[in-house]
Amino acid sequence: MTNPHATRHQFDQVFVPSYQPASAIPVKGQGSRVWDQAGKEYIDFAGGIAVNALGHCHPALTDALAAQGNKLWHLSNVFTNEPAIRLATKLTAATFADKVYFANSGAEANEGAFKLARRYAMNKYGSQKSQIIAFKKGFHGRTFFTVSVGGQPAYSDGFGPKPGAIDHAIYNDLASLEALISDTTCAVVLEPIQGEGGIITPTLEFLQGVKALCQRHNALLIFDEVQTGVGRTGKLYGYMHTGVTPDILTTAKALGAGFPIAAMLTTTAIAKHLQPGTHGSTFGGNPLACAVAEAAFDIINQPHLLAGVTERETLFRQGLTRLANQYDVFTNVRGQGLLIGAQLAARYSGQARQLMTYAMDAGVMCLVAGADVVRFTPSLIIPKQDISEGLQRFEQAIQRWLAVQ
Ligand SMILES: Cc1ncc(COP(=O)(O)O)c(C=O)c1O
Numbered sequence: 001m002t003n004p005h006a007t008r009h010q011f012d013q014v015f016v017p018s019y020q021p022a023s024a025i026p027v028k029g030q031g032s033r034v035w036d037q038a039g040k041e042y043i044d045f046a047g048g049i050a051v052n053a054l055g056h057c058h059p060a061l062t063d064a065l066a067a068q069g070n071k072l073w074h075l076s077n078v079f080t081n082e083p084a085i086r087l088a089t090k091l092t093a094a095t096f097a098d099k100v101y102f103a104n105s106g107a108e109a110n111e112g113a114f115k116l117a118r119r120y121a122m123n124k125y126g127s128q129k130s131q132i133i134a135f136k137k138g139f140h141g142r143t144f145f146t147v148s149v150g151g152q153p154a155y156s157d158g159f160g161p162k163p164g165a166i167d168h169a170i171y172n173d174l175a176s177l178e179a180l181i182s183d184t185t186c187a188v189v190l191e192p193i194q195g196e197g198g199i200i201t202p203t204l205e206f207l208q209g210v211k212a213l214c215q216r217h218n219a220l221l222i223f224d225e226v227q228t229g230v231g232r233t234g235k236l237y238g239y240m241h242t243g244v245t246p247d248i249l250t251t252a253k254a255l256g257a258g259f260p261i262a263a264m265l266t267t268t269a270i271a272k273h274l275q276p277g278t279h280g281s282t283f284g285g286n287p288l289a290c291a292v293a294e295a296a297f298d299i300i301n302q303p304h305l306l307a308g309v310t311e312r313e314t315l316f317r318q319g320l321t322r323l324a325n326q327y328d329v330f331t332n333v334r335g336q337g338l339l340i341g342a343q344l345a346a347r348y349s350g351q352a353r354q355l356m357t358y359a360m361d362a363g364v365m366c367l368v369a370g371a372d373v374v375r376f377t378p379s380l381i382i383p384k385q386d387i388s389e390g391l392q393r394f395e396q397a398i399q400r401w402l403a404v405q
Contacts, residue, residue, distance in 0.1 A: 006025065007025075008021070008023055008024075008025055022357070022360055024036040024037070024038070024040065024360065025037050026042070029044070029052075029055070029056025029057060030055075030056055030057055031055040031056060031057075031379070031382075031383065031386070032044045032055050032056075032378060032379050032382040032383060032386045032390075033056075033386070034056065034365065040363065041363060042360070042363050042364060042365050043363065043364045043365070043386050043389060043390035043393060044056070044365045044378060044379070044382075045364055045365055045366045045367075045376045045377075045378045045382075045390050045394075046365040046366055046367045046376075046377060046378070047338075047377045047378045047379050048258060049227075049253070049367060049377060050195070050227050050232055050253045050254060050339065050377035051253045051254055051256075051257070051258055052254075052257060052258050052379055053230060053231060053232070053254035053257045053296060053300055053379060053380045053381075054257050054296060054299060054300070054379060054380065054381055055379035055381060055382065056258075058257070058296075058299075060295050060296075060298075060299060061257055061258070061259075061292050061295050061296060063295070064291045064292050064294070064295035065259070065288060065291065065292050067291070068083060068287055068288050068291035068292075069288060071287075072287050073286075073287065073288055074283075074286055074287065074288070075287065076282055076283075077280060077281070077282075077284065077285060080285070081285070081287040081290065082287075083287050083290035083291040083293075083294055084102060084285040084286075084287065084290040086290070086294055087100075087290045087293050087294045087297065088100040088102070088263075090294065090297055090298075090301075091251075091263060091265060091297070092265070094236055094301055095236070095237060095249065095265055096239075096245045096246070096249075096265075096267070097249065097265035097266055097267065098266075098267050098268040098271070099265070099266055099267070099268055099271035100263050100264070100265055101116075101263065101264040101266075101271075101274070101279070101284070102261065102262070102263050102281070102284040102285035102289075102290070103252075103261075103262040103263065103264065103281055103284045104260050104261065104262060104281065104283050104284060104286075104289075105141070105252055105260060105262050106140075106141050106224075106226035106227075106250065106252035106253060106262055107140070107141025107142055107143045107146045107147075108141075108143070108262055108281065108284075109226065109250035109251065109252055109262035109263060109264045110140045110141050110146045110149070110189075110222075110224060110226070110250050110264075111141070111143050111145055111146055112250075112264045112274075112279055113187075113189070113222050113224075113248045113250050113264050113266075114132060114145055114146070114149060114187070114189070114222075115145075115274075115278075115279055116248065116264070116266065116270065116271075116273060116274055116279070117132065117186050117187035117220045117222060117248065118130055118132075118186055118187075119273045119274065119278065120186070120220065120270050120273040121186030121187070121218075121219075121220075122186075123273050124273075125183075125218065128184050129183070129184050129185070129186045129218075130165045130184070130186055131165045131166075131167060131180075131182070131184050131185045131186060132149055132165060132166050132167075132185075132186060132187050132188075132189060133166075133167050133168070133169055133177065133180050133181060133185055133187070133188045133189070133219075134149045134150065134151055134166065134167075134168055134169075134188075134189045134190070135151050135168060135169055135170065135171040135190055135194070136151035136152075136168045136169070136170055136171065137151050137152060137171060137194055137196075137197030137198065137200070138150055138151040138152075138168075138171065138189070138190060138191055138194060138197060138224075139151075139152060139155075139191070139194070139195065139196035139197060140189065140191075140224050140226075141226075142155070144156075144159060144162070144163065145163050148162040148163050148166055149166055149189060151168045151171075151197070152196075152197070167180050171190070171194055171197070171200060171202065171206075172200070172202050172203060172206050173206075174205075174206055174209040174210070174213075177209075177210060177213060178213060181213050181214075181217050181219065182217060183217050183218065185214075185217050185219040186219060186220065187219055187220040187221070187222050187248075188210055188213070188214050188219055188220075188221055188222070189222040189223075189224060190202075190210065190222075190223065190224065191223070191224045191225075191226075191227065191228065192207075192223055192225060192228045192233075192237075192238030192239055192241075192242070193227075193228050193233070193238060193335065193336060193339060195227035195228070195339065195369060195375075196227075196369055196370070197369070197370065198341060198343075198369050198370045198372070198373045199334055199335045199339060199340065199341025199369050199373055199375060200334075201334060201335065201336060204242060204243075204244075207242050207244040208242075208243075208244055210244075211244050211245075214247075220247040220248055220270065221244075221246045221247050221248075222246055222247065222248045222249070222250070223237075223238070223239050223246035223248075223249045223250070224250050225237050225238055225239070225249050225250060225251050226250055226251060226252045226253055226262070227253055227339065227377075228336075228339060229249075229251040229252075229253070229254065229255065230251060230253070230254035230255050230257075230296075230297070230300055231254065231300040231301070231305065231306055231309055231337075231380050232253075232254060232309070232337050232338060232339050232377070232380070233309070233336040233337035233338075233339060234306055234307075234309040234310040234313065234336065234337035234338075235306060235337075236300070236301050236306070237249065237251070238336070241336070247266060247267065247270055248264060248265070248266045248270065249264070249265045249266070250262065250263070250264050250265075251263050251265065254296070254300070254380075255293050255296070255297075256289055256292055256293045256296065257292065257293070257296035257300075258292075259288065259289050259292040259293065260289060261286070261289035261290065261292075261293045300380065305380065305381065308380070308381065309337045309338055309380050310337060311384075312338055312378075312380075312382060312384070312387060313335075313336070313337050313338060313340065315384060315387045315388070316333075316338070316340050316376060316387060316391075317333055317340070319387070319388070319391040320333045320340070320342050320376075320391070321333050323391070323394070323395055323398060324342065327398050327399075327402060328345060329344060329345055329348060329398055329402070330342040330343055330344060330345060330374075331343045331344070331345050331346075338376070338377060338378055338379075338380055338382075339375075339377055340375070340376040340377075341369050341373040341374070341375050341376075342373065342374045342376075343372060343373050344372045344373070344374070348372075348405075349371070349372055350371045350372065351371075351372075351401075352368040352369075352370070352371055352372055352373055352374050353368050353371070354401065355374055355397065355398070355401050356368055356374060358397040358398075358400055358401040359374075359393070359394055359397040361397065361400070362393045362394065362396045362397035362400065363393045364390045364393040364394050364397065366394070378390075
């Protein structure tokens with residue numbers, strides 16, 4: 001399986017050094033198992049960072065891709081295409097939204113959402129209504145607008161002047177939002193669970209309070225469901241657990257289940273402010289991406305599949321809680337559905353990445369969310385046997401890691 005022409009050493013020679021990938025190079029995946037160049041097998045609890053909702057090489061997705069690949073690849077938005085129309089119809093039928101704008105990544109969907117919110121407010125109320133309020137530790141992508149809206153200065157500092165009229169409140173702290181919001185606020189944006197910020201779940205009162213403040217000040221409520229969307233939490237979208245409906249929702253990651261696609265969803269009254277020529281993308285709504293996403297959507301948006309996410313959450317929680325108690329390494333296990341975080345005990349502060357490397361050595365892929373949280377975002381249909389075997393490997397990783405403390 002080894003390909004001498006593509007080595008990890010070469011990566012460092014030819015890549016911009018913005019990533020530091022693991023030393024092994026995966027070459028093959030099937031379901032929730034992955035193999036590297038040396039033939040070593042891993043159980044995949046990372047899911048490509050909450051992307052591979054149906055694991056690797058799901059036959060319905062490879063069939064959809066092959067069928068579309070033999071039919072029509074790309075047109076641009078000078079033309080529409082059948083898979084895009086079908087997917088948009090399904091997304092609107094299943095959610096609060098009436099209209100869809102397709103993009104290629106979460107950041108791009110958010111960029112569209114923020115531009116739409118600004119344009120809507122400007123058209124309806126005047127140009128003074130431009131403030132966007134987001135939350136500290138929030139993450140919305142890496143374009144300059146979205147990273148500036150994100151609440152992690154470490155990601156947005158150091159690139160010169162930032163886009164203006166962006167402020168950050170404290171997540172789960174309604175008073176901090178109340179202190180910032182006014183009639184000049186055009187939008188409040190949040191993740192229904194903060195993912196990159198450490199798997200932080202808001203209270204229902206907080207979400208209801210945010211909605212009420214938005215309504216009082218004619219500000220749009222934007223839910224960034226890039227990580228929480230498409231079944232990840234056990235419902236199609238995270239907002240569906242809460243009864244709090246956003247005005248704009250962004251979705252990416254699991255939407256294409258591994259094929260790059262994203263979407264911004266909204267109502268007709270808001271969407272009409274993006275008239276022809278105001279926003280666009282060459283690749284957004286590409287037929288290959290939409291065909292795969294439609295096949296994934298048909299499988300994921302089923303009651304039995306979504307119920308299976310909650311069953312698997314229970315297995316992860318039980319297993320991780322046992323490890324937390326036995327080894328005293330985690331203070332809590334949190335999240336919803338298959339977006340799970342295990343918080344390291346204070347004495348291991350800053351070592352989540354190191355534990356993740358030990359896990360990789362033990363044959364299980366996981367992620368971090370910040371320096372102190374180990375994150376698990378596996379396939380929504382990961383076999384239960386793979387969960388127990390993966391947790392056994394993770395236990396070995398903990399033992400080896402503790403041995404060097
Ligand atoms: C909540 C959230 N929004 C936006 C993004 C950015 O998505 P992308 O990397 O596809 O641009 C991410 C990625 O991790 C995310 O978790």
